[in-house]
Amino acid sequence: xxxxxxxxxxxxxxxxxxxxxxxxxxxxxxxxxxxxxxxxxxxxxxxxxxxxxxxxxxxxxxxxxxxxxxxxxxxxxxxxxxxxxxxxxxxxxxxxxxxxxxxxxxxxxxxxxxxxxxxxxxxxxxxxxxxxxxxxxxxxxxxxxxxxxxxxxxxxxxxxxxxxxxxxxxxxxxxxxxxxxxxxxxxxxxxxxxxxxxxxxxxxxxxxxxxxxxxxxxxxxxxxxxxxxxxxxxxxxxxxxxxxxxxxxxxxxxxxxxxxxxxxxxxxxxxxxxxxxxxxxxxxxxxxxxxxxxxxxxxxxxxxxxxxxxxxxxxxxxxxxxxxxxxxxxxxxx
Amino acid sequence: xxxxxxxxxxxxxxxxxxxxxxxxxxxxxxxxxxxxxxxxxxxxxxxxxxxxxxxxxxxxxxxxxxxxxxxxxxxxxxxxxxxxxxxxxxxxxxxxxxxxxxxxxxxxxxxxxxxxxxxxxxxxxxxxxxxxxxxxxxxxxxxxxxxxxxxxxxxxxxxxxxxxxxxxxxxxxxxxxxxxxxxxxxxxxxxxxxxxxxxxxxxxxxxxxxxxxxxxxxxxxxxxxxxxxxxxxxxxxxxxxxxxxxxxxxxxxxxxxxxxxxxxxxxxxxxxxxxxxxxxxxxxxxxxxxxxxxxxxxxxxxxxxxxxxxxxxxxxxxxxxxxxxxxxxxxxxxxxxxxxxxxxxxxxxxxxxxxxxxxxxxxxxxxxxxxxxxxxxxxxxxxxxxxxxxxxxxxxxxxxxxxxxxxxxxxxxxxxxxxxxxxxxxxxxxxxxxxxxxxxxxxxxxxxxxxxxxxxxxxxxxxxxxxxxxxxxxxxxxxxxxxxxxxxxxxxxxxxxxxxxxxxxxxxxxxxxxxxxxxxxxxxxxxxxxxxxxxxxxxxxxxxxxxxxxxxxxxxxxxxxxxxxxxxxxxxxxxxxxxxxxxxxxxxxxxxxx
Numbered sequence: 064x065x066x067x068x069x070x071x072x073x074x075x076x077x078x079x080x081x082x083x084x085x086x087x088x089x090x091x092x093x094x095x096x097x098x099x100x101x102x103x104x105x106x107x108x109x110x111x112x113x114x115x116x117x118x119x120x121x122x123x124x125x126x127x128x129x130x131x132x133x134x135x136x137x138x139x140x141x142x143x144x145x146x147x148x149x150x151x152x153x154x155x156x157x158x159x160x161x162x163x164x165x166x167x168x169x170x171x172x173x174x175x176x177x178x179x180x181x182x183x184x185x186x187x188x189x190x191x192x193x194x195x196x197x198x199x200x201x202x203x204x205x206x207x208x209x210x211x212x213x214x215x216x217x218x219x220x221x222x223x224x225x226x227x228x229x230x231x232x233x234x235x236x237x238x239x240x241x242x243x244x245x246x247x248x249x250x251x252x253x254x255x256x257x258x259x260x261x262x263x264x265x266x267x268x269x270x271x272x273x274x275x276x277x278x279x280x281x282x283x284x285x286x287x288x289x290x291x292x293x294x295x296x297x298x299x300x301x302x303x304x305x306x307x308x309x310x311x312x313x314x315x316x317x318x319x320x321x322x323x324x325x326x327x328x329x330x331x332x333x334x335x336x337x338x339x340x341x342x343x344x345x346x347x348x349x350x351x352x353x354x355x356x357x358x359x360x361x362x363x364x365x366x367x368x369x370x371x372x373x374x375x376x377x378x379x380x381x382x383x384x385x386x387x388x389x390x391x392x393x394x395x396x397x
Numbered sequence: 398x399x400x401x402x403x404x405x406x407x408x409x410x411x412x413x414x415x416x417x418x419x420x421x422x423x424x425x426x427x428x429x430x431x432x433x434x435x436x437x438x439x440x441x442x443x444x445x446x447x448x449x450x451x452x453x454x455x456x457x458x459x460x461x462x463x464x465x466x467x468x469x470x471x472x473x474x475x476x477x478x479x480x481x482x483x484x485x486x487x488x489x490x491x492x493x494x495x496x497x498x499x500x501x502x503x504x505x506x507x508x509x510x511x512x513x514x515x516x517x518x519x520x521x522x523x524x525x526x527x528x529x530x531x532x533x534x535x536x537x538x539x540x541x542x543x544x545x546x547x548x549x550x551x552x553x554x555x556x557x558x559x560x561x562x563x564x565x566x567x568x569x570x571x572x573x574x575x576x577x578x579x580x581x582x583x584x585x586x587x588x589x590x591x592x593x594x595x596x597x598x599x600x601x602x603x604x605x606x607x608x609x610x611x612x613x614x615x616x617x618x619x620x621x622x623x624x625x626x627x628x629x630x631x632x633x634x635x636x637x638x639x640x641x642x643x644x645x646x647x648x649x650x651x652x653x654x655x656x657x658x659x660x661x662x663x664x665x666x667x668x669x670x671x672x673x674x675x676x677x678x679x680x681x682x683x684x685x686x687x688x689x690x691x692x693x694x695x696x697x698x699x700x701x702x703x704x705x706x707x708x709x710x711x712x713x714x715x716x717x718x719x720x721x722x723x724x725x726x727x728x729x730x731x732x733x734x735x736x737x738x739x740x741x742x743x744x745x746x747x748x749x750x751x752x753x754x755x756x757x758x759x760x761x762x763x764x765x766x767x768x769x770x771x772x773x774x775x776x777x778x779x780x781x782x783x784x785x786x787x788x789x790x791x792x793x794x795x796x797x798x799x800x801x802x803x804x805x806x807x808x809x810x811x812x813x814x815x816x817x818x819x820x821x822x823x824x825x826x827x828x829x830x831x832x833x834x835x836x837x838x839x840x841x842x843x844x845x846x847x848x849x850x851x852x853x854x855x856x857x858x859x860x861x862x863x864x865x866x867x868x869x870x871x872x873x874x875x876x877x878x879x880x881x882x883x884x885x886x887x888x889x890x891x892x893x894x895x896x897x898x899x900x901x902x903x904x905x906x907x908x909x910x911x912x913x914x915x916x917x918x919x920x921x922x923x924x925x926x927x928x929x930x931x932x933x934x935x936x937x938x939x940x941x942x943x944x945x946x947x948x949x950x951x952x953x954x955x956x957x958x959x960x961x962x963x964x965x966x967x968x969x970x971x972x973x974x975x976x977x978x979x980x981x982x983x984x985x986x987x988x989x990x991x
Contacts, residue, residue: 100572101559101572101573101574101575101615102571102572102573102574102614102615103573103574103611103612103615103616103617103618104615105618106617256531257531257532257553258529258531258570259528259529259531276554276555277811280811282555282556283791283793286555286556286557286577286578287555287557287575287577288557288572288575292577367807370849371849373848373849373850
């Protein structure tokens, strides 16, 4: 495994700062979970989660060796201190190439049922390698990445220890997916309130929670421990953006009812991880609230859940206060 | 408690033990029928005790299945614990401890444990194990081996159900898995404590259920049984080698068994234990392999009756006789919309389909209403829509509207803290409804469809409850009941002029609980339905309150009355809901017995 100086040398000073920050994050013990998360996390039988595998995946996650020109790592876009997103409207890949959608937050994705904004990947193992090969993202050939890994004695040894064989594409997928499973967010004021600690939320946040569940109807899609139903909805977001052509889920299913539908993202860490919506078209949470208050963006496929809300300014303020209570403790690593 | 109650419950028919005939056929035996027989409890593993809710008091009790005697596990203070009651319960393997859900003084369920008292003992004070408004509905399902934890189903305020283990020591909760708004009908611990078996929808949007195994440490899950059949209510055999479950795979509901080992189904198909059980609810298996189950045995039917008729009932209407209720006339009187029980059973409310019955053609057709539960119906004045009280497939409770022409179902008003039954409400015009806003204080609210605005028409003083709102034709007057919250029903019937919000008392209820209010055409009188210790009654009351006379003899009438626009006929629901407790002795294969 690389030492901090070696890793910093590769990643630059920014990378060193990130690595130092990572080390400062509380490391999760074996199978310890932040408050609010389920004990059961689906893990495929062919890729059991082990600390060693997650550690290898972490190493890969931060290594720009996985990109075509060696300039980007997964962590370039999935920045730990930004809730494992990047704070940009649209993802920016190799050579400054602009992506079509915002970088999703990676927290708690181990509980996900489908991946990417359009759900085109059914498993994390399937998802983690797609950005590597995407010309707008890391623009690398996975076979070439494997050759590079095999050329590094450290990686060859690490893969040998974890998988009993040299680096290969499956090993890369399994290790990265395992690491992503360790990126967890919980123990927020909301989690503590749900667990019975009534004073964990301020009065404004408690009012905001009632609005979230009631008049604002947010909880119809943002529900459960991860505040997402993992389903796809058309809110009309992005329809006003210049050149809006992203049809979302329909590209995967070819079912016209999925036109303009995108996956409900988690709201964990939402206050610190703008901009918002699949295209980053809403800069602040205030804008998001206004968007939903006016009933989203009308279009022929608008989800029936999206209706004008008629929120007062006080209700909007309380709702905003509640959304800020969804930020908690972010852990990563074995 | 009278001697009759101590011995009671067995005053109903108790069949002699049906010895298995030489053919080996497993024969169901009626164990208990009576007013307290309900499917909220469970047998102890040793087969000696059966927990149940005493319907008169709401307390938890246990019945000795050998002697027929009962003992109270809880004993409420009737002065300070009005409105509180026990609900689901399970017993520890030795029958000495009960875990149960308790509807508490704050209006939600908490989880409690109590020792089952001995023959000469008074009930012991229960211990509140877990109390959290955010997890306000609780179903204890099974004690772990050694009784260190209780396998519990929580249903949260955000409509998420969760499989959890609650420590019997300190009440600490370990959430194993969250399941969105669809909850398992049954969960059970394997005898070795390694596995939890439960049922769940086979896929999002599916109608049928499959059987799943979840490692009790939350490390692994497998689908034990899938396929096109509806497989549900799983229970572990005493030796842990089989899972018994209810299934419609033969075309009717029966008990089946599947061998399992190490979290997987053993080779082979499920075997049929007993078919044709009807509306059964598996409750628990004893160590001897006897399966206890509840049976929904009551019947309800819709009848169209001439007011003033001396004799009841005339022939029932609608398909599926014995399962129908809650009929309402269309504004033109040509059609009845009504509810019909469908699908597999639930421990609480039955699932209902919504049908239209043509009085001319004497035929029904089912509407594709996209709700999980529907409890009450109302027609819009223009006859184009139905207002439905219930909950949708995301467990959101409230009022929904169904458009007859398009077949669309949409939410109208949603409760922030629902119980699945929805809200009480009715149309006040084609573009407005009136509904009872729960909470404290309760209020009658006028909700406009066009502006989505809510206007409070009336707020109940103190902690009084509001019920059965009924709007006169033309939408000018609102009749409603305002009652004490203790469930006894004492209170008044009030009339409110909607434009001015002015209210006046129509009458003080003579006794019993108001279950219906319906305006007569012309708005000069109302029908008031009450239910009490002397049975159910229907009264014709003038809008001035000057006259009150019986409108119908109505024995065993259920809530829900609708007046035909001609003012001469009413649609009523007659019958009763009741449960029986049955046992399938030796339900598991002999090789599986200890």
